[in-house]
Amino acid sequence: MTTPTPPYPAETLERIRVGEHYYLLASALAPRRPQVLLNHQDSFAIFDLAGDVPLTTDEPYGLFHCGTRFLHRFELRLNGGFPVLLSTTPIDHGNALVTYLANADERVGDEVTLQRDTLAIERRKTILAHTLYEHVRLHHYGQVPLQVRLTILFGADFADIFELRGATRAQRGSLTPPTVEADCVRLGYRGLDNVARETWCTFSPTPTSLTASSADFHLTVAPGEEVTVEVRIACIVATPKTSLPTFHAALAHVHHERSTWEEQFPRVSSTNENFNAWFSRSLHDLAVLYTTSDNSTYVYAGIPWFATVFGRDGLITALETMAFAPGIAAGVLRTLARLQGQQLNAERDEEPGKILHELRHGEMAATGEIPFGRYYGSIDATPLFLVLFAEYADRTGDLQFIEEFWPAALAAMRWIDATSDEEGYVSYVRRSPHGLINQGWKDSHDAIFHADGTLAEPPIALAEVQSYVYAAKRGMARLARRLERFVEAATWDGHATRLREQFNRDFWISEEGTFGLALDGNRQLCRVVTSNAGHCLFGGIADHGKAEATMSRLTHEDMLCGWGVRTLSAKERRYNPMSYHNGSVWPHDNALIAAGCARYGAAYHAAQILTALFDASHTLEGHRMPELFCGFPRQMHHTPVPYPVACKPQAWAAASVFLLLQATLNLTVNAWEHSVTVNRADLPPWLRQLEIRGLMVGDARVDLGISRGRRSATVEVLERHGEVEVIVRK
Numbered sequence: 001m002t003t004p005t006p007p008y009p010a011e012t013l014e015r016i017r018v019g020e021h022y023y024l025l026a027s028a029l030a031p032r033r034p035q036v037l038l039n040h041q042d043s044f045a046i047f048d049l050a051g052d053v054p055l056t057t058d059e060p061y062g063l064f065h066c067g068t069r070f071l072h073r074f075e076l077r078l079n080g081g082f083p084v085l086l087s088t089t090p091i092d093h094g095n096a097l098v099t100y101l102a103n104a105d106e107r108v109g110d111e112v113t114l115q116r117d118t119l120a121i122e123r124r125k126t127i128l129a130h131t132l133y134e135h136v137r138l139h140h141y142g143q144v145p146l147q148v149r150l151t152i153l154f155g156a157d158f159a160d161i162f163e164l165r166g167a168t169r170a171q172r173g174s175l176t177p178p179t180v181e182a183d184c185v186r187l188g189y190r191g192l193d194n195v196a197r198e199t200w201c202t203f204s205p206t207p208t209s210l211t212a213s214s215a216d217f218h219l220t221v222a223p224g225e226e227v228t229v230e231v232r233i234a235c236i237v238a239t240p241k242t243s244l245p246t247f248h249a250a251l252a253h254v255h256h257e258r259s260t261w262e263e264q265f266p267r268v269s270s271t272n273e274n275f276n277a278w279f280s281r282s283l284h285d286l287a288v289l290y291t292t293s294d295n296s297t298y299v300y301a302g303i304p305w306f307a308t309v310f311g312r313d314g315l316i317t318a319l320e321t322m323a324f325a326p327g328i329a330a331g332v333l334r335t336l337a338r339l340q341g342q343q344l345n346a347e348r349d350e351e352p353g354k355i356l357h358e359l360r361h362g363e364m365a366a367t368g369e370i371p372f373g374r375y376y377g378s379i380d381a382t383p384l385f386l387v388l389f390a391e392y393a394d395r396t397g398d399l400q401f402i403e404e405f406w407p408a409a410l411a412a413m414r415w416i417d418a419t420s421d422e423e424g425y426v427s428y429v430r431r432s433p434h435g436l437i438n439q440g441w442k443d444s445h446d447a448i449f450h451a452d453g454t455l456a457e458p459p460i461a462l463a464e465v466q467s468y469v470y471a472a473k474r475g476m477a478r479l480a481r482r483l484e485r486f487v488e489a490a491t492w493d494g495h496a497t498r499l500r501e502q503f504n505r506d507f508w509i510s511e512e513g514t515f516g517l518a519l520d521g522n523r524q525l526c527r528v529v530t531s532n533a534g535h536c537l538f539g540g541i542a543d544h545g546k547a548e549a550t551m552s553r554l555t556h557e558d559m560l561c562g563w564g565v566r567t568l569s570a571k572e573r574r575y576n577p578m579s580y581h582n583g584s585v586w587p588h589d590n591a592l593i594a595a596g597c598a599r600y601g602a603a604y605h606a607a608q609i610l611t612a613l614f615d616a617s618h619t620l621e622g623h624r625m626p627e628l629f630c631g632f633p634r635q636m637h638h639t640p641v642p643y644p645v646a647c648k649p650q651a652w653a654a655a656s657v658f659l660l661l662q663a664t665l666n667l668t669v670n671a672w673e674h675s676v677t678v679n680r681a682d683l684p685p686w687l688r689q690l691e692i693r694g695l696m697v698g699d700a701r702v703d704l705g706i707s708r709g710r711r712s713a714t715v716e717v718l719e720r721h722g723e724v725e726v727i728v729r730k
Contacts, residue, residue, distance in 0.1 A: 035061070036088060037303060037648075038097050040127040040254055041291045042066045042361070043235060044303050050085045051099035051123045052076060055155075060164045060304050063132050063199075065235035067308070067362025069164070070199045073155035073213075074233070076123065076136070078103055079114070079148060083121055090622075091124075093284040095254045099123040103148075118142040119221070128243075128250040132233040135247035140221040150217040150229060156199040158189035160364040165305065167370070173363065178212035185212055193366035198236040203229065258287040264325045266694040268661070272686055274618035281623040282657045285649035286321070286328075294338065297331030299655075302627055302647030309359040311336055311381035312441060313652050315388050320591055320655035322391050323662045323669050324695070329392040330401065336385055337408035341376050341415070346431035349377035349439075353415030355385045357439075370434070377435040379428040382412050383468035387539075390475025393482075397671030397698055402479065413476060413492075416469060421461075423506075424499040425519065426469050429458035440465060441589075442532070442567065442581040446574065448518050451527045453573035456520040463515050464532045466503050467539030470496050474540070482672070504543045507536075513549035515542070529553065529569035531589050537596025547600040554593060555608060562634020563616040564590045565609060570631075577631035577641075584643060586628045587613055588652035591659040598663040603682040606663035611684045613660060616640045625653045665706065665713070671698045677727040681706065681713035691718070700724035 038045050045063040048054050053061045053074035063071035076083065083101035091098050101121040106114040122137040140146055163169060176188035176196075183206045187199040207215040219227050234243055244250045268279055289300045300306070301313035314336070318329035341354035348371055349357075357378035365373035389409050393402050419426050428439040436443050440462045448456045473496040480489035507515045507525065515533040517526040533550050536542045542550060554560065558570040561577075564585040568575050577583045590609050597605035617623050619639040627650035630641035647653075661667075664687075666679040674697060683690065683706065693703040700722025707714045712730045720726075 035059075036090065036097055038090075038094075038125055038127045038132075039288060039303055039307070041129055042307070043127050043130055043132070044307055045071070045125075045127060045132055046304060047074075047097070047125075049088045049099075050076075050083070050101065051088060051097065051125065060161075062159075063233060063235065064161065064304070064307070065130050066237060067161045067360055067365065068197060068235075069159045069161070070156055070197070070235040071132070071154065071233055072157040072159065073153060075153045076101075076121075077151040077153065078119070078121065079106060080151070081106075084116065092251065092255055093258070094288055095258060096124055096126040096251050098125075114146070115142075119146070119148065124247060124251075126247060126251040126254055128254055130235040130237075130241055131243045131250070132231075133244075133247040133250045134231040134233075136229040136231070137226055138219065138221060138228075139226045140223055143223055145223065146221045148219050148221060150219060152203075152215045152229075152231060153213060154185075154201055154215075154233075155213055156187040156189070158191070158197055158199075158363075160362045161305070162362070162364050162370055167364070169364070169369065180210055180212055182206050182210070185210060185215075187212070191363035191366070193363050195238060195363070195366065200232075200234040200236055200240075202232045202234070204231075205229070258284075258290070261290050262287050264327050265321075266324055266692050266696070268324075268693075269691050270687055271689045274623070275614060275687060277623040278614065278617040278625070279657055279661075282625060282654040285624060285654035286317075286651060288649055289651050289654070294335075296334040296338065297328075298335045299328060299332070299651045301652075302650035305645070305647055306358075306650075308361070309335060309339070309356070311356045311358065312378050312384060315355075315381060315384040316588055316592070317651040317655045318388055319384075319391060320588065320652060320659035322388075322395055323667055324658050326392055326395045329388055329395075330398075333385070333389060333392065333405060336381075337405055339374070340408055340411060345376075347371055347434075348373075348375050349431050349435050350374075351376065351415060351418075353382070353411035353413075353418075355381040355412060357381055357436075371432050375435065377428075377430060377432070377439050379426060379439045379462065380441065380465050380468055382415055383426070383465065383472040385409075386412050386416075386472035386476055387468060390472070390479055393479055394670055394672060402483070406483075409476065409479075413472075416472065420469075423502055424466075424469075424495065425461040425502075426465055427459035427461040427519070429460070429521075440532075444579070444581045446579075447581040449526060449528065449574055450520070450524070451573065456518055456526055457522070459521050461519040462532065463503075463507050463517060464535030464539070466499065466507070467536040467541040470499050470503070470541040471539040473499070500541050500543075503536075503541050504546060508546060512553060514553040515546070515550060528572055529559065530572075531559070531565050531567045531586075531593060534565065534589070534593030534596050537600060538592045539596075540599055542600075544600065547596075548602075551597050551600070551602055551605050555605060557633075560608075560612065561585065561631050562612060563629065563631075563640045564612045565593055566631040568631075570633075578643070580628070580643075583631040584628045585616075585631050585640070586653070587625045587656035591652075591656035591663070594660050594663040598666045601666075601680065603664055603666045603680055606660070606666075607682045607684045610660040610664050611686070613656065614684075614686070617657075624648055625656060626650060627653050669695070669697055673725070674698060674700065674723050675725045675727055676702060676704070677729070678704075678706070678713070678715050679729045681715070683708040683713050693718070697724040698722070702726060 043065040062069040086100040088099040103119040105116040120139045124135045173191035179186040185201045208218040209216045301310040314332040318332040339356045341350045360372040473492040477489040477492040517528040594606035594609040626648045627646040665681040668677040690706040703718040705716040715728045
């Protein structure tokens with residue numbers, strides 16, 4: 001047998017390490033087999049359309065808890081065969097999943113012994129905390145009694161999430177002997193971290209027969225009768241946990257928790273139903289990703305690959321939702337302050353004052369097989385922490401919170417000062433050989449490069465990071481003055497002024513009319529047109545003339561593909577619309593760019609970006625905005641092209657609609673001044689009227705009606721409770 005000749009010589013190919021934080025092995029079959037998802041807190045499950053977890057080696061089906069797969073098989077059979085799938089859909093805003101099936105034709109020889117569609121099977125699932133609940137209901141529509149056998153097949157491999165991402169392991173822990181009782185099976189595993197993990201499968205009523213891999217129910221069903229079976233799959237780590245007794249009780253608990261969380265947002269409605277659907281879906285997605293731990297709250301980054309605390313993602317999600325729900329920011333700041341770096345640890349890229357990049361659980365994180373158990377390899381999370389801190393202060397006027405977390409903010413500022421070079425730039429180089437090569441939001445191995453395509457050598461000073469640092473110092477100076485710390489305020493303002501002057505000189509590409517991507521280790525500018533330049537508008541570091549030129553450049557056809565602004569110009573050497581960071585479209589990236597346009601008074605550019613993402617949203621399944629999609633030109637396809645391993649839901653993608661709307665309205669809420677300002681809002685033609693009800697400003701509340709005008713939007717105060725001034729500038 002001969003080995004096929006590769007299309008290119010092996011030595012010319014760029015090599016990447018499978019299992020790296022940012023690289024996911026993609027199954028060729030995955031896009032052909034739709035998946036449905038449920039989650040709650042630290043647990044999530046991925047099913048096929050029949051509501052099963054099928055046995056497969058290259059797709060992430062299963063029930064996961066804290067980074068481990070506790071169920072790799074969960075399949076329903078009727079009389080030994082597959083039922084016929086009728087439909088499957090999320091219900092209750094994604095809190096539960098319902099699947100309808102029917103029996104298939106059964107025959108002996110030429111005789112049909114059971115006609116299809118005689119038995120209707122309804123499967124309802126929900127997840128609460130560490131437990132998957134399933135309620136199975138069979139309804140007999142035939143004319144004679146039936147004897148049927150319902151079988152549930154199950155198994156647990158206890159694979160680490162990073163194994164499913166492509167990482168290989170020299171050895172694993174060991175499975176422990178299963179325990180089979182009358183109505184419960186316990187499957188166990190002891191990892192290399194010496195932690196015992198168990199999957200408890202409990203059935204009601206008691207199965208007719210129960211083994212370590214299957215439960216059989218022999219059921220007699222009369223005409224018109226219904227019978228039910230309930231299953232609970234609990235993920236147990238170290239010690240048993242209590243579960244609610246029924247599916248319905250679990251679903252009621254999840255529904256109450258999430259609907260209560262959503263109440264912190266004002267009610268937003270418009271005359272455009274597609275926009276309403278996008279807005280509503282985004283809110284529900286954020287509620288799905290919301291979690292509580294250690295007396296704080298957070299919004300996890302995304303499912304399936306990032307179902308945990310990510311510093312950058314949480315910070316940007318909180319910035320995107322700040323105008324509408326500042327409580328999200330309080331939880332993010334509290335969590336990240338608790339996890340703030342305390343020591344020098346090269347393996348984790350940790351330094352005192354540095355803000356966490358990600359927090360991982362699971363066996364491979366605990367044993368150090370991956371460095372991401374508590375990992376700090378992010379150059380932008382620390383300045384973004386300070387940006388969010390200052391924005392939260394202005395939005396809420398919460399002096400008690402500010403004083404409580406002022407020491408954490410000072411530690412973050414000290415880290416920035418210690419990391420800055422003599423020019424004031426903050427750059428990165430990884431210290432751990434297993435950590436991230438690139439440590440900005442574009443953390444792919446090939447994301448930072450020069451115009452000729454060669455990869456930039458570290459230490460690397462990213463354009464957007466300098467803008468975040470600038471915004472952090474301006475924000476902290478603003479807060480310091482309010483706290484009467486005038487020396488610190490003057491120092492930070494001085495640093496910011498010098499950084500802005502230096503940046504506008506060193507990062508500008510005059511022939512392109514935009515800012516370059518980064519300075520490499522030799523202080524050579526990466527003269528590449530990317531979306532990163534838009535973040536320079538968001539942070540406010542750009543001079544006004546350069547800001548106007550950058551906005552114009554980002555809306556050229558090679559950048560604005562019709563569905564949004566690409567991460568990389570189609571004219572650049574490494575452009576690939578199917579790549580993760582070099583030509584794709586990221587909703588959160590677009591939202592930050594739109595906010596940057598609004599900062600410089602160009603709400604019409606923000607509306608242009610909002611329109612592109614809106615047009616994408618109502619062609620996407622369920623109006624759900626994914627982590628990213630491919631950057632193919634719009635004229636080639638009538639819908640955005642999906643990225644095969646994108647997270648759905650993803651927090652900062654879901655939150656993008658809030659910041660896009662805020663930018664289009666140029667809306668500012670300031671608790672210190674008890675004011676809401678709408679500055680030269682420019683609603684797009686498809687968004688003629690909009691209402692925001694229940695917008696909180698300190699203890700006050702205001703309802704706004706906004707209508708599209710000929711030159712700018714008109715704003716009407718529909719109702720006001722408490723001290724709040726509404727300022728409209730046209």
